[in-house]
Amino acid sequence: MIFTDFLRGRRRHELTADDLAALEAVANDVRTLPARQTFIRQHEPVHFSTYLIEGLMCRYMDDREGLRQLVALHVTGDFVDLHGYPLRYLDHDLATITPCQIVTVPHERLDQLMENRPHLAKLLWFSTLMDAAIHREWIFALGRLDAVGRVAHFFCETEAKLRAVGLSDGRRFALPITQADLGEACGITSVHMNRMLRDLREDGILRFWGGKAEILDRARLERRAEFDPAYLYLDRLPVDSERA
Amino acid sequence: MIFTDFLRGRRRHELTADDLAALEAVANDVRTLPARQTFIRQHEPVHFSTYLIEGLMCRYMDDREGLRQLVALHVTGDFVDLHGYPLRYLDHDLATITPCQIVTVPHERLDQLMENRPHLAKLLWFSTLMDAAIHREWIFALGRLDAVGRVAHFFCETEAKLRAVGLSDGRRFALPITQADLGEACGITSVHMNRMLRDLREDGILRFWGGKAEILDRARLERRAEFDPAYLYLDRLPVDSERA
DNA sequence: CGTGACGTTGACTGTAGTCAAAGAAGGTGG
């Protein structure tokens, strides 16, 4: 049961038991990766894709001075670099944040799925386009929101993603990353990130410390973030945890 | 010959004459859209996708005050909202900038292509993931570059895309958009955009006026943009115009 | 107990936003 959380909360119901078995059948063995390790580097030809079973990974790009910009944060249930399959090489680096459990799937096996299982193929395609939708939302946040808004947005989105796979109860969730990581995701310095988190805390909106987040006032958090979860393509807003 | 420019410069050679004919066969009639018109609105169910034959289109999102953030700019040869096929609704609005010639393709016809032409399907998938790669690059630009850098980046990317379809000679190209549009793409105000364009002009790097751009010093433009075109997945840097 | 990573705060700087006004360019109708 490797792909238990794949598309969970997002069209998971369209994955037939048969599709799921086909997916399991093409996967390699489960592996563990250490924290803070770059797993795939940009521009290298890739011949497999990575599914994240547990842990946090990120995709990032460095600027000329080596400063990072995160372009995606991945959690349990994400097919992290499935886009590498049609693209053949990545335009960015992929790294772990925490220790991670992953499986890889060889691209020639995916070719077989493309041939024999068009419906599953369309769902795989769908999962890569959800990532693109999230990219767009980040563009919006970076382009139009101020620092607090971006931070608020990041937490709204991350909480929703974690909730979809049962890792948030809607209020509290573990997010074992540093303020520097957050800054790299939101396009602000770690110093300023610290100040924004203080503001959110003092306003009674959000608490984040030691890798744990607590939403104190969701309505105001979402308002600051201009957050509308439609772009996450959730089946419904998942309130109770449930397995498909 | 509707899809003459589809994937031109990017794996076009992998499109067999057969694939191409199959694609032509599923397209509706060519239509013309007026300038500055929203064509598809976010959250509406979509049952067809749009291929842009000629003109400029953009995808955008509004913030609470109605200010726009462009999330993509599309030119000749782009399958503008193909991602609407797996996604079923868009998370943003799609609009014309100039008058546009388009064709649409019904999604049920794309289902047929998925069933019968896995290789073509993979190329369609690929084309949507190039868009995602461009999204990531925009995230990088918005998160890590200052205003001049973002503007420079926008012009590097747009020139490269236009060159791939024969609409730029590497130095001069038509780009019939306003400074306000540019600002909405780069996440800066139109006033500041005007100042950045003046700076680039006075530094002898780039001239942009009246919808026409001229690159005066490519090396310095790309340097300011921290531009590396790998993310555009071009076959090669197309110097001469050529048809596949 | 020392070290390094992470978090916190303050003072100062600078980039970009805001507000306002006016100049060009282009289109339309009289």
Add this chain to the structure above:
DNA sequence: CCACCTTCTTTGACTACAGTCAACGTCACG
């Protein structure tokens, strides 16, 4: 063909948000 209007561009003065630099606190771990 000109007058008018709108849209786009340009510039200046002022503001404010976020970056930079620096120092210090705190905690976990070896």
